[in-house]
Amino acid sequence: MDSLRAAFSGTLLTPHDHAYEDARAVFNSAIDTRPAVIAQCDNTADVREALAYAQRAGMPVAVRSGGHSVAGASLVQDGLVLDMRRMNAVSISPDARSAVVGGGATWAAFDQAVQPLGVATTGGRVSTTGVAGLTLGGGSGWLERKYGLACDDLLAVDLVLADGRTVTASETEHPDLFWALHGGGGNFGVATSFTFRLHPLPEFSFALMLWPAGEGEAPIRAYREFAESAPEEIGGGALFLTGPPEEFVPAELVGKLCCGILVTYMGKADDLPALIAPLTALNPRTAVVTDIPYAVFQSMLDAPSGFRNYWSGEYLRSLPDEAVHAFCAASARMITPSPSQQGMIPWGGAVARNAADWPMANRDTPWVAHPLGLWADPADDHRARDWARHVKDVLAPWTTGAVYLNFIGDEGADRVIAGYGRQNYDRLAGIKAEYDPGNVFNLWHNIVPRKPAVNA
Ligand SMILES: Cc1cc2nc3c(=O)[nH]c(=O)nc-3n(C[C@H](O)[C@H](O)[C@H](O)COP(=O)(O)OP(=O)(O)OC[C@H]3O[C@@H](n4cnc5c(N)ncnc54)[C@H](O)[C@@H]3O)c2cc1C
CATH class of the missing domain: 3.30.43.10 (Uridine Diphospho-n-acetylenolpyruvylglucosamine Reductase, domain 2)
Structure with a gap:
C-alpha cells in the first residue's frame, strides 16, 4: 500500500x-x-x-x-x-437557484446550508442519509409531489469513472450517463459532486395526528381520499409506529402501536386546519399543527442508529378499501415497541410527470408501501423480516411487482430488472458497458454491463 x-x-x-x-x-x-x-x-x-x-x-x-x-x-x-464523507462542502450560486454539494455530504449538511436562503431541493425524509446514495437511487422526500424525486433536480454530476477519467454528466455532456444517474444508483462511477436546482421554500409546516392502531382503518381511508386530491404542496404519509414518549402523545399511546397521519405542507400552518378537516373529524387522540423550518423538520424524524434493519418499498396500482384493510391488519405483526414503521406514502404530482422519460419503473404509482424494520435483538431477526415480507405479501394483489431499489437488499436479478422494467434495464446495461465495462461498481443492485446487440 x-x-x-x-x-x-x-x-x-x-x-x-x-x-x-x-x-x-x-x-x-x-x-x-x-x-x-x-x-x-x-x-x-x-x-x-x-x-x-x-x-x-x-x-x-x-x-x-x-x-x-x-x-x-x-x-x-x-x-x-x-x-467520501470528507468531501461534504456545499456552495450556493449567488442567485440561490443552484447548489453544488460534495459527493460525501449528508442531507443535514445540504439542508442546513441552503435553508437560511429560503430555498430547498427534494432530499429524503430524514437528515442523516447521504445525498449521493439517496439521489443516485432516485430520492423520495417530502417535497417530491411538487418538485419530483431528488434526482429530478440534478443539473450535473461530476464523476470519476472506473478507468480513472473524470467526467461531468449533464443534459449536454454525456446525456446517456446523466439519464442513467436518475435512479441507476452507484453502478456508473464515483460521484465527487452534484449540482442541484434549488426552489423557493420560504415556509413549511406539518400536522401529525395519532390514533390507537386498532382504529387506523378509517383515518387511512380518509387520508387516501385527501392525498389523492391534495395540492402538490402537500406531502406526508400514513404510518403505523410506536407512540413516542413526547409531550404531545397521550399517555395511553406511549409505547403502543399507533396509526399516524403526517401531513407536510409547503406553506403556513394557518392553512392546515381547513385542509385536514376531514382527518381531524375522525377523533385523533392528538393533533399537532405547527410551522417549522424545513431543515429542522428534516432532522426531527431521524431514525436512531445502532439497530438492525430490513426494509422494502413496493409500488401499488391502487389502494382500495381491501388493500387498506390488509395493510392495517399486517401492522399487528410489527415489533413494538421499536423504531420500526409501516408507511404508505402517496406519490403522484411531479413524481409521476413524464414518468416514462426516466430509468425507474412505475414512477406513476399512486402509493408506495414501506415496511421499515428496525430492531435491536438478533433473536428478532426472523420475526422482523417476516413482518416486512408479510406486508409485501398481503399487498400483492395490488402491487405492480416493481420496487423502489433504494430500500431493498439483494433480492436477486429479477427484482433489479423489475425496478427499471426490461427496456430501461437493457438501456442501463448498455450505458454500463460504455462507462464501467469491467463492472467495477457492482455492489448496489448491479446492472450487468451488456453492449446492445448490433443488427446485421
Ligand atoms: C434511516 C434511513 C432513512 C432513509 N430515508 C430515505 C428517504 O427518505 N428517501 C429515499 O429515497 N431513501 C431513503 N433511504 C434509503 C437510502 O436512500 C438508500 O439506502 C441510499 O443508498 C443511502 O445513501 P447513502 O449515501 O446514505 O448510503 P451509502 O450506504 O453510503 O451508499 C449506498 C450506495 O450508494 C452508492 N454511493 C454512495 N455514495 C456514492 C458516491 N459518492 N458516488 C457513487 N455512488 C455512491 C454506492 O453504490 C453505495 O453502495 C433511507 C435509508 C435509511 C437507512
Whole structure:
C-alpha cells in the first residue's frame, strides 16, 4: 500500500488502526463487513488514486457516503472502501437557484446550508442519509409531489469513472450517463459532486395526528381520499409506529402501536386546519399543527442508529378499501415497541410527470408501501423480516411487482430488472458497458454491463 500512501492526501485505515472500527460502522448494525482498506478521500485526486490502487491490487471496491444502504452496499469484505464523507462542502450560486454539494455530504449538511436562503431541493425524509446514495437511487422526500424525486433536480454530476477519467454528466455532456444517474444508483462511477436546482421554500409546516392502531382503518381511508386530491404542496404519509414518549402523545399511546397521519405542507400552518378537516373529524387522540423550518423538520424524524434493519418499498396500482384493510391488519405483526414503521406514502404530482422519460419503473404509482424494520435483538431477526415480507405479501394483489431499489437488499436479478422494467434495464446495461465495462461498481443492485446487440 506504500504506493497509495505516497500519493494519497486523505487517511488510509486498515484493521490495525484505532479509527478503523468507527469508520466501518454503517446505519444497519446487522452489517459486520470488514474491508481491508478504508480510504477516507479528501478530494477527487484521492478518489482516482485509491480506485487505481484497488484495481492494480485486484481488490473489490465499495463507495460510501451516508452509510445508509440497509443492505450494507457501501462496505466490501477484504476490499477497498472509497469513503467520501470528507468531501461534504456545499456552495450556493449567488442567485440561490443552484447548489453544488460534495459527493460525501449528508442531507443535514445540504439542508442546513441552503435553508437560511429560503430555498430547498427534494432530499429524503430524514437528515442523516447521504445525498449521493439517496439521489443516485432516485430520492423520495417530502417535497417530491411538487418538485419530483431528488434526482429530478440534478443539473450535473461530476464523476470519476472506473478507468480513472473524470467526467461531468449533464443534459449536454454525456446525456446517456446523466439519464442513467436518475435512479441507476452507484453502478456508473464515483460521484465527487452534484449540482442541484434549488426552489423557493420560504415556509413549511406539518400536522401529525395519532390514533390507537386498532382504529387506523378509517383515518387511512380518509387520508387516501385527501392525498389523492391534495395540492402538490402537500406531502406526508400514513404510518403505523410506536407512540413516542413526547409531550404531545397521550399517555395511553406511549409505547403502543399507533396509526399516524403526517401531513407536510409547503406553506403556513394557518392553512392546515381547513385542509385536514376531514382527518381531524375522525377523533385523533392528538393533533399537532405547527410551522417549522424545513431543515429542522428534516432532522426531527431521524431514525436512531445502532439497530438492525430490513426494509422494502413496493409500488401499488391502487389502494382500495381491501388493500387498506390488509395493510392495517399486517401492522399487528410489527415489533413494538421499536423504531420500526409501516408507511404508505402517496406519490403522484411531479413524481409521476413524464414518468416514462426516466430509468425507474412505475414512477406513476399512486402509493408506495414501506415496511421499515428496525430492531435491536438478533433473536428478532426472523420475526422482523417476516413482518416486512408479510406486508409485501398481503399487498400483492395490488402491487405492480416493481420496487423502489433504494430500500431493498439483494433480492436477486429479477427484482433489479423489475425496478427499471426490461427496456430501461437493457438501456442501463448498455450505458454500463460504455462507462464501467469491467463492472467495477457492482455492489448496489448491479446492472450487468451488456453492449446492445448490433443488427446485421
Ligand atoms: C434511516 C434511513 C432513512 C432513509 N430515508 C430515505 C428517504 O427518505 N428517501 C429515499 O429515497 N431513501 C431513503 N433511504 C434509503 C437510502 O436512500 C438508500 O439506502 C441510499 O443508498 C443511502 O445513501 P447513502 O449515501 O446514505 O448510503 P451509502 O450506504 O453510503 O451508499 C449506498 C450506495 O450508494 C452508492 N454511493 C454512495 N455514495 C456514492 C458516491 N459518492 N458516488 C457513487 N455512488 C455512491 C454506492 O453504490 C453505495 O453502495 C433511507 C435509508 C435509511 C437507512
